[in-house]
Amino acid sequence: QVQLVESGGGLVQAGDSLRLSCAASGFTFSLYTMGWFRQAPGKERDFVSAISWSGGSTRYADSVKGRFTISRDNAKNTLYLQMDSLKPEDTAVYYCAADRRSGYLRVNLNEYDYWGQGTQVTVSS
16 A cells, blocks of 8 residues: 655744655655645645655755755655745645656656645744
């Protein structure tokens, strides 16, 4: 059974940092491209970042570039998102997702195969 379980969300102030984790099980994590998406209240789910199976390639939304860092530990089957210099507009539910295809870091959520349940990040001003 495939599972993606996010953790690490919370309530922080603007300028603070958080690190999200996504624990994967039930599939060969090291072969999958992984991504982070977020959804603010009343808005669509948007791409945040993606990382190749090896960790050698990454991609970021312009809104988080330079502030967020995606990484993975294939030995631990875990995906991370380090979020620094958080802003109130970063407030959202953050989801991790898995894409079984390699070779391209996709931004379209419909192209991801597996999803976690999400973790809430709230940034106060």
